[in-house]
Amino acid sequence: MQIFFDFSGYSDMAIGLGRALGFRFPENFDQPYRSLSITEFWRRWHMTLSRWFRDYVYIPLGGNRRGPWRTYFNLIVVFVLCGLWHGAAYTFLLWGLYHGALLVAERAGGGALLARLPPALAWALTLLLVVVGWVFFRAGTLSHALAVLQAMVGQVSPDAFVDLAVVLAPDKVLFFTIGWIVAVWPVGRRVRLAGIDSLGVAPRRWLRQLASLGLFTYSAALVATNGFNPFIYFRF
Structure with missing residues (x-):
């Protein structure tokens, strides 16, 4: 949620400031945490960067016009470069490879399987995959990322639960809940008061x-x- 609101927030600030000066900038986020697949996630997350890589890297490499294996190769190249664009570190490289591999898996048949799942299950699975990827994106080192992943599957000392109780103060729980509602509430619907x-x-x-x-x-x-x-x- 921090990554999403941080980046989406200042993108909206830039759009608003630009509009005040007479410039029209494109939207950069479209509620990405509502996605039902990784492919849809990248249509909603950092849309300007996705379009740039599509137009200047993916399509010049051949896109999906040269058979499935070349398509898979192009996707991996694009997301390796996307990871390195964020920083010259192994964590960003792995994050890019991870998302590239997920998109290849969806192209190879995983997307059809996701489409047959109930929407709630497809959403939960997609969100889980995205959150696992964020560990590599947010961690400072590979060892830190592995430690976080171990904690996510329960391999953590009892002291960690005490630390978690201290962090999850009532005001933080409130804002966290509001944040999730804002992130996943359908834009086309509004609460009638x-x-x-x-x-x-x-x-x-x-x-x-x-x-x-x-x-x-x-x-x-x-x-x-x-x-x-x-x-x-x-x-x-």
Whole structure:
């Protein structure tokens, strides 16, 4: 969730600032954690980078026009370069290889199997695969990544559960829950609040602006009290 909101958040800030100056930038994220496959995930995650690699690397290499094996090779090359684009480290290289291998597996028949699964199960499996990949993306070293993966399957000392209880304070649980709702709630649907829909256009607009101002003020207060916390993607 930190990776998603960090990158999606400042992409939206750039889009908004650009629009204020008269520029129209394309959307960069489309609720990627709602994806039912890794292929769909990459159509929703960092869409501008995906299109750039498609147009300037994947298609010039031949795309999917030269048979399945050449397609698999092209996908691996694209995602190895995608990993190295984020940083010259083994963790990013493995992250790129991991996603390239998943896309090859879907092309080779795994995608058809996912399509036959119930949507909830396909979503859960896709999300699990994405989260496992984020371990390599977020960890500083390979040993750190392996330690996190071991903890994810239960190979962890009892002290870790005590540390987890300290980290999961009530306010963090609340924000984590809200974050997941925002990340996976269908954009085309909105929550209908009693009495709000009966208001006119102007009152609804004022309420939306007041709510946005309140959230902005509260967020600014949190940033001020938590000290310097740079964007993750400033490293790239």
